[in-house]
Amino acid sequence: MGGQGAVLGTLLLAEAAFREGKWAQKIPVYGGMRRGGAVTVFLRIDEKPIRRSCGIYEPDAIVVLDPALIKVEATRTGLRKGGIAVLNYRGKPEEVNLGVELSKVATIDATAISTDLFGPRAIPITNTVMLGAVSRATRWVKLESLYEAIRRQFPGRIGELNVEACERGYESVEVWEA
């Protein structure tokens, strides 16, 4: 969950999965159509074609791009016992308590990395950083597939910058496992 960046991030994740021969489905649910509004995006990855098109009420994992949304979203989305949380959060993963027993918690200060790479912004670009973190924490998609997806989406310099963001996300994430 996050802003528009979350939509694009999820799309990249889906594309990466697809590149690995899996089926993927991304469903965004907007608060409003304007950019900058809060958005929830659902992602399904499966070995076989995905037919259902409803929301996901008991996700295997949640990824929160905006620190301010962590509390709200984690409870709201019914993260299930044994699930995974990947959070843009400055603290240690073991400090996180989302009220359910999770199998993994991953935290990363994506905002700092983003500011570092893209300069300070009122709404920081954290999505590609988070992709790296997700790859490491969930092992659902390979880093290389993500790079390919990113490069296809953003050709040139911007692409490389985002690949770097992704890489730094992969490297900097801290993962706690149950």
Added chain:
Amino acid sequence: MGGQGAVLGTLLLAEAAFREGKWAQKIPVYGGMRRGGAVTVFLRIDEKPIRRSCGIYEPDAIVVLDPALIKVEATRTGLRKGGIAVLNYRGKPEEVNLGVELSKVATIDATAISTDLFGPRAIPITNTVMLGAVSRATRWVKLESLYEAIRRQFPGRIGELNVEACERGYESVEVWEA
């Protein structure tokens, strides 16, 4: 049948009938809504309330305000055997042949009377003249009821002029009876 004048003329006739304690119903069927367009108006007069609201396909009488429409309309409207025709027509009633055996034919040069009273006009005002003719030919409504209806519709000078037109229609019409 005629132009917009026919609509108003029929309304006056309906009102006159109503003033005599009868029920009346006027249904206009426009070619277009613009003034000046050709119009067909149906009128029913009855001693009891009128419920049906369809067109009249076998009228007891037809009244044609426009000489040019006589041929067209007389045949089109299915004037029945034994019916009455009241026509704005310069010729004698006995000359008229509408292809059915009628009980009465009335003719009147309403255009001339109109020009005389209202001055020359591209579309002459013949409706009130024809009302007088209809009253005389059909005996459905009294001349006085028509006067009242006309005066209510046009107060003042215009009303009196139209009353005169009506009166002249009554006086000038030539009626042939089978």
Added chain:
Amino acid sequence: MSIQFVRAFRPEVDNERCIRCGLCQTFCPEGTALLTERGVLFDLRFCKGCGICTNECPVEAIRMVREE
């Protein structure tokens, strides 16, 4: 195509008076007045009897006459 409007009057030209200016043709809305070698003609199939030709003729060569 039949005439949908009643024409109470129709135009009649006096080709003696007519100075061949062509204004009647220019201003007839229906295109039913025409200045030809044979003088001014009217297309009485479609003329609506509006009287513009009469009004615009500079020498009063056209008058409107009662239709039969």
Added chain:
Amino acid sequence: MSIQFVRAFRPEVDNERCIRCGLCQTFCPEGTALLTERGVLFDLRFCKGCGICTNECPVEAIRMVREE
């Protein structure tokens, strides 16, 4: 009412530097900057961290600091 937007930075005033011109208040879109007797205050419940106050302050008395 909860904040719907993420604020990466928030304004912090240096009341020593501040010359009490009130421009931060005038130009804050959210109405969350206010010049009071106690100096400039920010309503951090609703401030969106846009940085306009910083940009408009003539004496650079406001700076944006990273949110925790």
Added chain:
Amino acid sequence: MEGEHTAMAAAAAASAAGARVFTASAAQGIVYMEEALWMPPGRRLPVVMCMVNRAIAPLGGLRPDHNDSLLQRDTGWIQLYCENSQEVLDTVVQAYRIAEDRRIYLPVAVCYEGYFVSATAIPTAAPDQGEVDDFLPPYKHELYSLYPEDYHRPPFPMNIAKARYEVQQAMERAKGVIEEVDEEYAKRFGRGYDGLIEEYACEDVEAVLITMGSMTGTARDVVDELRGEGKPIGLVKLRGFRPFPTEEFREMAMRYHVIGVVDRNTSFGSAGGGVVAMELARALYPLDDRPLLLNFHVGLGGSDVTINQIRYMAERVLEAYERGYVEKEVEWVELLDLGEVM
């Protein structure tokens, strides 16, 4: 106002601002204001409007059929169809009582055909203004005030399904309110219309025709004639199309063996015939013992519904009764040669 989309929006906003409002439109105007038409029901604003039925272009001219108002059947507008000017006048007065009833707060459309009602002059009694004022208390909306001193509006509905269900519930309640108001009106003014449905000359008949709007008057004459000839056919006038009188029809279905629905509308590619027939079929579907259903298209694009046509339809219905089955489910009566139709 330069267009109907504007007119309906202005009417709805004025209603929210505490004014009793009225507007009228037809065909192109109605479809042009389509977006705006969804506002009063959803916002619970008691706008009253005359929908003067006219066939929608390009398959229509200036004259009436019912497609324009029937198109609104999903929107949440109450719809009452009138037979003649007198009923229109009376129904407009009733409409305000219904719309502004706090149990309802829904807009009401008073529907009647162009030309055959709108331009047709019949003697019409106008109720006394004082008595109308008595019948119709001043308008005050309990959900809205836009005045700064006591501003209140219903909260933006977070649960839209619930808000819709409330509209649906109000529609259900409207059935009773329409009947109640009509009865009271009849008591005060001496003219009533049997609420949602009128059964005419239906004693001991085996079959009925269902009509809506102006053709009803013509059908009364035809049915009288047929009854005079000893034919067991009556007439049902559908006055309240929204809310649809499902319960009344179910009760009625027990009594008649054949129902002929006269649809002055088309719904191209539908499950079968016209809109009224579809609704009726839905209403009667669950019954174990259903009457045979015949459906007729007639008076489309504005043409007249003639005595011959009504007689023809009545005869088909009677024939089905005698034979015990329906030969043709849907018939386009206008395409048959039944004498002149203008």
Added chain:
Amino acid sequence: MEGEHTAMAAAAAASAAGARVFTASAAQGIVYMEEALWMPPGRRLPVVMCMVNRAIAPLGGLRPDHNDSLLQRDTGWIQLYCENSQEVLDTVVQAYRIAEDRRIYLPVAVCYEGYFVSATAIPTAAPDQGEVDDFLPPYKHELYSLYPEDYHRPPFPMNIAKARYEVQQAMERAKGVIEEVDEEYAKRFGRGYDGLIEEYACEDVEAVLITMGSMTGTARDVVDELRGEGKPIGLVKLRGFRPFPTEEFREMAMRYHVIGVVDRNTSFGSAGGGVVAMELARALYPLDDRPLLLNFHVGLGGSDVTINQIRYMAERVLEAYERGYVEKEVEWVELLDLGEVM
């Protein structure tokens, strides 16, 4: 274009002027262009349009239900409802073949839900341009030319009832054409959608759910589970709502004892429940032996249709089958507490 009323008019006129046209809209846009939407069918112009379903304001937000496109069911637009992006893409290509077929000349709406289809990304195969060109010959309208050198237009219809009947006939023919085109498409591109109706997992079942649009995919998963549990319930996907596959449903009705219709729409004050149920009831009315009919409102104003809800509906249908009667004709499933719904 500054508005949808304009866009549809421009599309229709361009189509008459010899261009193959495409446009898309949703909810407010669709009702805003309502007047214009009547033009292509009446004028027989093969416009293709994506109606991206979105709930109409004010009882809707940005998310989908089917009220906007269903409102068009009287107009003469062919309507095909799609389940996912792949089907949308394939159906748009098919739509041109159908619309431009000289037996048809009617506009086609390809309908699918906003967000759940429109904004949802799934891997989608794009057919090869050359093959599409092959499948879709160049567009030439046989009734129209606006070019001065060979100007011809269909004459202004003097008999509107007849012109309407022609649209209705074209709709009837469209049933065959839609199936034909889908079959050929399947042969060429390897993906087909069973024409107007798809029966999924229906072998030897006693009851079915009828769904439209994106919820179908979800329902497939639920039905698979239920069949796995040995429950005799299958799924019918209604793809062609206009023309409505009355004959197919009648044939089907012989085979199933209970039908549960899932309506993602409302028609306030209707004869009973949602629009699809109404049509189905009309289709099946004349049958001697009709299945029991249950009707569910769900996914209104844009909320999700969840697995729990579909399961619930399937259970109600099975319950009716076991008991042999319907307890609740129309149920607003969304108002029940069946777990979270977003």
Added chain:
Amino acid sequence: METDRIFDEYYEKSLIQGGNLCCPGCGGPLFWRMALEALGPKTIVFGDGPCAMCAIRFLRVPTFGFHFSFVADGATGISAALEMKGRDDITVVSSGGDGAVGDISFNKVSAAAERNENLIQICVDNEAYMNTGIQKSGLTPFGAWTTTTPLGKESPKKNLPFIIAQHGVPYVATVSISHPADLKGKLRRAKEIRGFKYIHFVSPCPTGWRFHPSKTVEVARLSVETWIWPLYEIVDGTLRLTSKPKPKPVEEYLKLQGRFRNLSPDVIKLIQSNIDGKRERLLENDGERIVF
């Protein structure tokens, strides 16, 4: 008959055909004959509805139209289709009444102007909704009686040509049937320009304005001579008066028409002074760029 044949040939050339449904003396058909003589046969006219339709249906060029609320939109579609087909030899004309162009569809006209669509937009302005029975439009002049302004209209006539000129379109012009050469010249010019061209024609309407049909051209002429309806063109934003007659008193124009019958002398004076002001401003700006 000989005469019939002569006329049929003439109609062919004028691109009209006899027997339209307009009232006798209507300015509409006269305008269309003149306009098509200027534009030639390679013209497609988009428009329908209202009184305009009565004339349009009798043109001998391709026509296509929807209704009242559809102005410019269909023409945009046709223009796009022609462009796609490479047919730059055909002129697309969009036509509508004052109610259509100036009121209900004005957003469409304005947007087409903004997009600079390649078409000629014509307003056949009879200063009211005539076809539906003389209701007020935004272009009904101040003081005029209509069925919806029984005491005379309160607000002034919407100045459509100037409003559209402020859209920065390449060509705007006013025309009158009393000045045929001017009218045809402007249409020919419009035909040569790419982009959005606007022609405003005030169409005398004997039925709605209440004057004898024979006076149609006279009324039109007086509208120009009194400066009630000045003739000008605005080319790329620059105003040029194409007729600068010695001003006649507006009363001469007003008194011919029944719709102005009830104007008091004071009101007539007010109208005269407004017109005087306008005339001065126009003369001052003659030759100037007036688009900001």
Added chain:
Amino acid sequence: METDRIFDEYYEKSLIQGGNLCCPGCGGPLFWRMALEALGPKTIVFGDGPCAMCAIRFLRVPTFGFHFSFVADGATGISAALEMKGRDDITVVSSGGDGAVGDISFNKVSAAAERNENLIQICVDNEAYMNTGIQKSGLTPFGAWTTTTPLGKESPKKNLPFIIAQHGVPYVATVSISHPADLKGKLRRAKEIRGFKYIHFVSPCPTGWRFHPSKTVEVARLSVETWIWPLYEIVDGTLRLTSKPKPKPVEEYLKLQGRFRNLSPDVIKLIQSNIDGKRERLLENDGERIVF
């Protein structure tokens, strides 16, 4: 908390309330705070939809609105209802985005202007359809990138204030949030006038124009100082410039914004020369009647 209390009091006075849904740095909320400080609490705002809504829903005065395609109409209804109830103490404001006011609903705005409805029409012009994701509108400036004009818009920005001025309304004004006193003064003036008043506010949009949110006021100021968005009012048809700054080069304004990133120097020169021409015309006509 003390601070919270202080702010709550301030919001009450400013007639806004914290927590609107606009993007950080959006010009909309800033405009509304200033506007309501000028108009006072006896104001009803009609408007909804688009980005504007995000702000409008958080005003502390009565608001009521429909959607995108509904501008001025509801306000007309409310104004009529108030008149019926004799409430001349309440100001009716109608609000809409550039897409709403200038495109889809422009016929409505134009007709309300022609009828001289008693209301203040405001255009919150962020120069594109922002809420739906930055699509071009008629008011998008020449050369600006949007998702539907990836190479920059081809036609110039529709000059709405001048177009509306030609309707002959009593009051038209442009405002900028960088000039708060001017802005508030104009709204106060508008409030005092009966009839149709038009206020055009160009609303800097960091999201769609692509600049850092902290630059919002700076961008607005530059729009005035470069004469891209000159401040003026047109009272009864007479133009008055309310700010005549020494012109800065337009490039200063353009280069701050990502949407103009791809403009070539030639295009920038063209824009500059257009602006120069406009400025001259404005200065020439300062104090003159510009409505014909």
